[in-house]
Each structure stands twice: as C-alpha cells, then as structure tokens.
Amino acid sequence: MNNDFKNEVFSSFDPNPVQRCSLCGEKPKLILKMLNPRNGRTVRRFKCGCGEQTWSEDKG
Template sequence: MGGIESCLMEIYRAEKIAEIEDNSNRECDACGATMKLVGAVHFPDRQAVVRAFECDCGERVWNE
C-alpha cells in the first residue's frame, strides 16, 4: 500500500485536531447501517478532500 492509501490509513491513527461535522447518510455495504465520518484529509495540490467513514461493524471506507 502506498501513496494516498497510506495517508488515509493515518486518519484512523491520527491525533484529533478539529471537529468534523458528520452529516453523512452513507450506508455500510457490509451491514446497511449508517456510517460515521471519522476523518478528512485536504490535499491542496489536487484541490481534493478525502473523507474516511467507519461503521460500528468495523467496516472502513473513504471517498475522493
């Protein structure tokens, strides 16, 4: 795993530095429950924000 994937995995281990408003309606593919927004990374060179989501069942996903 390298590049953006390794950066995103750091979201789950990183120290919390700001509150993120969680207005997610993203459903878990594994169990169908609503996932929680657990982190976000801003990539200014790409003008992108990647958001990471986690479900109570343990499923983790991110979007670009």
C-alpha cells in the same frame, strides 16, 4: 391567521450524503477529513459500527 414562526423541513437535501455500509447497511460515522494538496479535493474516511472502513473524495 397565526403568524408564529414554525420550524418546518422543506426538503431532505443532504450536502454530503454518506453511503450506507456494504456489510450491515448502517450509516458509518466520519472519522477523518483532510485536503489532498495535489488536486484540492477533500478526502473523507468513514468507519461503521461493524468495523468496516471506507473513504470518499470530492468529485472534480
């Protein structure tokens, strides 16, 4: 039996899933992340290669 450590992926869990661009279908890049002091949630802004910009906020 081989006891060497193997790096295996057990799941495809993504803690911060990014929605695909509604214009071109690619995954946009995170360009800004900030805390909303009024409700304590994180607001993230994304920009796609096609120029489309979107934002998301943590669920409460």
